[in-house]
Amino acid sequence: MTVLEVAHLTIKAGEEEAFVNSAQGAAKILADDSGCRAVELIQGIEQSDAFLFVIEWDSVEAHETFRATEQFQLFRTAIGKYFAGPSSFAHYNRRIVLREGDS
DSSP: OOEEEEEEEEBOTTOHHHHHHHHHHHHHHHHTSTTEEEEEEEEOSSSTTEEEEEEEESOHHHHHHHHTSHHHHHHHHHHHTTBSSOOEEEEEOOOOOOOTTOO
């Protein structure tokens, strides 16, 4: 079973579009890792400086292995300059997934 890493990010005011542009390239760094299954960036509607980076990993260990690589440093450098403060992240397991058309 895969795990989801959910990172909560607050981006500097006025830097949201620049962040999204940098995050596009950074997401490709993640996606190229063999332990990464999917990457999604979600922006808040009511609070447009709030973002969630949701990354699907094979396991927590796959994420920890990635964090020890040079690629992680490149990823972090690409997006870290836009952070308004410290980010937070945690790992989650999916419990229920229903999509349109599911009964």
